[in-house]
Amino acid sequence: MWTGFPLFPEQASTIARGVDALYYFLTIVSGFFSILIFLFILYFAVRYRRRPTNLGPVQVEGHLGIELVWSVIPLALTLVMFGWGAALFIRNSRPPQNAQDVYVVGQQWMWKIQHQEGRREINELHVPVGQPVKLTMASQDVIHSFFIPAFRVKQDVVPGRYTTMWFEATKAGEYHLFCAEYCGTQHSGMIGRVVVMEPDDFQRWLGGSAAPTGGVEPPAPSEPGGTTSLPAAPAPSAAATPAAPAVSVSSPKQPASPSAPTPKLDVNAINTINAVSAGQQLFAQRGCAGCHTPGAPYPQLAGKFGTMVPLEGGGSALFNEDYIRESLIAPNAKISAGARPIMPTYVGRMTEEEILQIILYIRSLKPPEGQGL
Amino acid sequence: MSPASVRQNYLNIKFGAASWLLTKDHKRIAILYLISITLFFFLGGFFAVLIRLELVTPPGDLVQAETYNKLFTMHGVIMIFFFLIPSVPAVLGNFLIPMMIGARDLAFPKLNLLSWYIFTIGGLFTLTAVVNGGVDTGWTFYTPYSSTYANSHVILTAVGIFITGFSSILTGLNFIVTVHQMRAPGLTWTRLPLFVWANYATSLIMVLGTPVIAITVVLVGVERLFKVGIFDPALGGDPLLFQHLFWFYSHPAVYIMILPSMGVISEVVTCFARKRIFGYSFVAAASLAIAVIGFLVWGHHMFVSGQSPYAGMVFSFLSFLVAIPSAVKVFNWTATLYRGYVSYDAPMLYAFGFIGLFTMGGLTGLFLASLAVDVHVHDTYFVIAHFHYIMVGGAVMGYLGGIHFWWPKMTGRLYPEGWARFAALVVFIGFNLTFFPQFILGYMGMPRRYHAYPEEFQVLNVMSSAGASILAVGYLIPMIYLVWSLRYGRIADSNPWHATGLEWQTPSPPPTDNFEDTPVVSEEAYAYPSRDREVHVV
Numbered sequence A: 001m002w003t004g005f006p007l008f009p010e011q012a013s014t015i016a017r018g019v020d021a022l023y024y025f026l027t028i029v030s031g032f033f034s035i036l037i038f039l040f041i042l043y044f045a046v047r048y049r050r051r052p053t054n055l056g057p058v059q060v061e062g063h064l065g066i067e068l069v070w071s072v073i074p075l076a077l078t079l080v081m082f083g084w085g086a087a088l089f090i091r092n093s094r095p096p097q098n099a100q101d102v103y104v105v106g107q108q109w110m111w112k113i114q115h116q117e118g119r120r121e122i123n124e125l126h127v128p129v130g131q132p133v134k135l136t137m138a139s140q141d142v143i144h145s146f147f148i149p150a151f152r153v154k155q156d157v158v159p160g161r162y163t164t165m166w167f168e169a170t171k172a173g174e175y176h177l178f179c180a181e182y183c184g185t186q187h188s189g190m191i192g193r194v195v196v197m198e199p200d201d202f203q204r205w206l207g208g209s210a211a212p213t214g215g216v217e218p219p220a221p222s223e224p225g226g227t228t229s230l231p232a233a234p235a236p237s238a239a240a241t242p243a244a245p246a247v248s249v250s251s252p253k254q255p256a257s258p259s260a261p262t263p264k265l266d267v268n269a270i271n272t273i274n275a276v277s278a279g280q281q282l283f284a285q286r287g288c289a290g291c292h293t294p295g296a297p298y299p300q301l302a303g304k305f306g307t308m309v310p311l312e313g314g315g316s317a318l319f320n321e322d323y324i325r326e327s328l329i330a331p332n333a334k335i336s337a338g339a340r341p342i343m344p345t346y347v348g349r350m351t352e353e354e355i356l357q358i359i360l361y362i363r364s365l366k367p368p369e370g371q372g373l
Numbered sequence B: 001m002s003p004a005s006v007r008q009n010y011l012n013i014k015f016g017a018a019s020w021l022l023t024k025d026h027k028r029i030a031i032l033y034l035i036s037i038t039l040f041f042f043l044g045g046f047f048a049v050l051i052r053l054e055l056v057t058p059p060g061d062l063v064q065a066e067t068y069n070k071l072f073t074m075h076g077v078i079m080i081f082f083f084l085i086p087s088v089p090a091v092l093g094n095f096l097i098p099m100m101i102g103a104r105d106l107a108f109p110k111l112n113l114l115s116w117y118i119f120t121i122g123g124l125f126t127l128t129a130v131v132n133g134g135v136d137t138g139w140t141f142y143t144p145y146s147s148t149y150a151n152s153h154v155i156l157t158a159v160g161i162f163i164t165g166f167s168s169i170l171t172g173l174n175f176i177v178t179v180h181q182m183r184a185p186g187l188t189w190t191r192l193p194l195f196v197w198a199n200y201a202t203s204l205i206m207v208l209g210t211p212v213i214a215i216t217v218v219l220v221g222v223e224r225l226f227k228v229g230i231f232d233p234a235l236g237g238d239p240l241l242f243q244h245l246f247w248f249y250s251h252p253a254v255y256i257m258i259l260p261s262m263g264v265i266s267e268v269v270t271c272f273a274r275k276r277i278f279g280y281s282f283v284a285a286a287s288l289a290i291a292v293i294g295f296l297v298w299g300h301h302m303f304v305s306g307q308s309p310y311a312g313m314v315f316s317f318l319s320f321l322v323a324i325p326s327a328v329k330v331f332n333w334t335a336t337l338y339r340g341y342v343s344y345d346a347p348m349l350y351a352f353g354f355i356g357l358f359t360m361g362g363l364t365g366l367f368l369a370s371l372a373v374d375v376h377v378h379d380t381y382f383v384i385a386h387f388h389y390i391m392v393g394g395a396v397m398g399y400l401g402g403i404h405f406w407w408p409k410m411t412g413r414l415y416p417e418g419w420a421r422f423a424a425l426v427v428f429i430g431f432n433l434t435f436f437p438q439f440i441l442g443y444m445g446m447p448r449r450y451h452a453y454p455e456e457f458q459v460l461n462v463m464s465s466a467g468a469s470i471l472a473v474g475y476l477i478p479m480i481y482l483v484w485s486l487r488y489g490r491i492a493d494s495n496p497w498h499a500t501g502l503e504w505q506t507p508s509p510p511p512t513d514n515f516e517d518t519p520v521v522s523e524e525a526y527a528y529p530s531r532d533r534e535v536h537v538v
Helices: A014-047 A064-092 A199-207 A275-285 A321-329 A352-364 B017-021 B026-054 B065-100 B109-131 B145-149 B154-181 B194-226 B239-273 B280-296 B309-336 B346-369 B371-377 B381-411 B417-444 B455-488
Strands: A100-107 A110-115 A120-122 A124-128 A132-139 A144-148 A153-157 A163-168 A173-179 A192-197 A308-310 A316-318
Touching: A014 A064, A014 A163, A014 B309, A014 B346, A014 B371, A064 B309, A064 B346, A064 B371, A100 A124, A100 A144, A100 A352, A110 A124, A110 A352, A120 A124, A124 A199, A132 A144, A132 A153, A132 A352, A153 A163, A153 B371, A192 A199, A275 A352, A316 A321, A321 A352, B017 B026, B026 B065, B026 B109, B026 B381, B026 B455, B065 B109, B065 B154, B065 B194, B065 B239, B065 B381, B109 B154, B145 B194, B154 B194, B194 B239, B194 B280, B239 B280, B239 B309, B239 B346, B239 B381, B280 B309, B309 B346, B309 B371, B346 B371, B346 B381, B346 B417, B371 B417, B381 B417, B381 B455, B417 B455
Parallel strands: A100 A132, A124 A192
Antiparallel strands: A100 A110, A110 A120, A132 A163, A144 A153, A144 A173, A173 A192, A308 A316
């Protein structure tokens, strides 16, 4: 194999190895059968060509045994392929418990990425090596698809719902991020890069902007569904859609991180806004706080994230991203037990990014003291 | 013996535009289709040339992004709805099915003419959209982009596709009734030529599937025009519903494109190997199995769409199943060559090309049916390569092979054999050079529908574009010599290939009524003689 003409993409996630193994198997089986068929055709076509020594055809009607053999063998092989592919797929679609949450909003034609700790990026995703990362993704407009070839992962990002995917990077470096679902004029410009960093570097990078007041977490945060304490820094005045990546960005605006070494100049990272505090602001502005406030006779949100909440009329629901999103769009779909159907819908009144900020804020709320769950 | 130019046939019985535009003769209608779809083929091909030229260099420098998006959309729409779907059935099927079963025409000759008019009107709508600036949704029209966000001529194109669908439905209906009701005495179902079986299976898909795409494009139009929430979540709709409806038709549509070509291959391979088909009933049953199972695999286009992983598993399993009858066909064609008397005439070269390319297209389909691998290659050039191997390497090779095989029957003239073999070779080489690199590109991760791409993909893209230029030459050569042969080709007798089949028992070109006396069938299909019975010298 000569350089400059690669035949395989880089293998940079735990998923990639498994997918490639199946790919090799498929290539070998397909190659074998292709060559087998080509050789048979070539042999028959030459051996039985029209020539003086060929006295003419000998008719053969067919043969049941042969038909069965060449039906059953391919069937068995395809069942192996099916089982292998399906098992891998199911495994690859279940994020590990300790996966770190990252939120993604796709919109024509950019990727907005929100780390749980408050750092935001556009068209870039920084992740640490060796740490499972779970992406929860929403689309503001049309269908997009989040595709990282080096990780062998891809997931459509569909308006009106959250889709998720996960990966665990195995090699530091920079990799392509593509939008794989045609989404309009600048579809091929909806690209970016995934920067995989050593855990220490990643923590420094993460701390380079909105430093959590609780201090820097250990290199490989593994707290399942871990919540983030609310930073003390007040939310700046940035609007909810800081779209232009051209905003001049660097660390000096964030006095809260004196201990972190100066990060590389990162023009894409929008670190002037913190999602949790933005969510807190929205929570107040949009009237959520009017009812969902401690002590009020309405559903309490603090400490509920990740728990099962009982529903009016029986049953229960997992209080997660989907549940919060649904409650904003269709409040009466799943009403919390004891509540009345009086919440207005926010459909069309919030962007996906704002909804995510609300979610991150609700997620950050600690349960009231003395009230365990 | 009077020369063909004096004997009355379907071509010289009447002259003038009206005699063609008002004809009820299935053979003349086939010629009308042939002319229409050839124009569409070269228009769609022209768009493909521009796409490949743009992709020679990584940045989007030849055309603007918006133009590029319209190019691949119009390439797809025209090639699929206005060339591939009508290709073999509407041209060769129309011409041959009545003759192959010993009938004087299709069951509903007027309906047949109406199909062509409907096709033409639908085509004109779509062409109007092209002339007015085109459409940029991709041929898949995914919502909510197509229903809400696109600013191009979605409605006009959708109306064109909607109308054209009826032509498909009527043709399918006509074939089904004809095959059931108009077979010559003695022509039992087990004696039917496999080309008829293949078109029969195709007709079932057309009749059952096409209404769904018609409804789907209407719903897109309703949402786009009246803001009724069907697919757009902002209006309360579900974008995945669109994908289910779209692929419920559009996956079986792949079999609409490939099954008739498989029928062609069965005719050609038997003729030029002078052999009965190996395993007649398996080949015929495989067509039906593909048609039936093909309706149950649409969800394999949606493995990463947000569809439930368990639904994905079911669709993956069924997709593997549909590979089996396709494999059985390939094995049977190969076995048919065994102890044959094989010649390398141009139609046979196309058939060899078909078997090879279809095999590769089919086997790479297994990669896409494998869930975990599909996640990676979905919506990349791997998919582009795969379906071009099926639809161009398979369907178009079969169509060209069929056109060559029956050209003497249709026109009464022989094409120049040397040129035809040369063209078949050029098409084969050009095709592989165009599309094989795209498998590698796809696994490397190059997404489809990209106007600009990272530099490391350039070498493979240049190879692909170089191949496309060879392929274009390969398609232009037959265009030239086939037209040339209409006037200068050698006069063909009624059965230049010494083939079995009722269509070869009538003069070339056939008279308007096909047969003077209704033929009586007393043999199986492909009753080529063995060397024991007579020594065959061609």
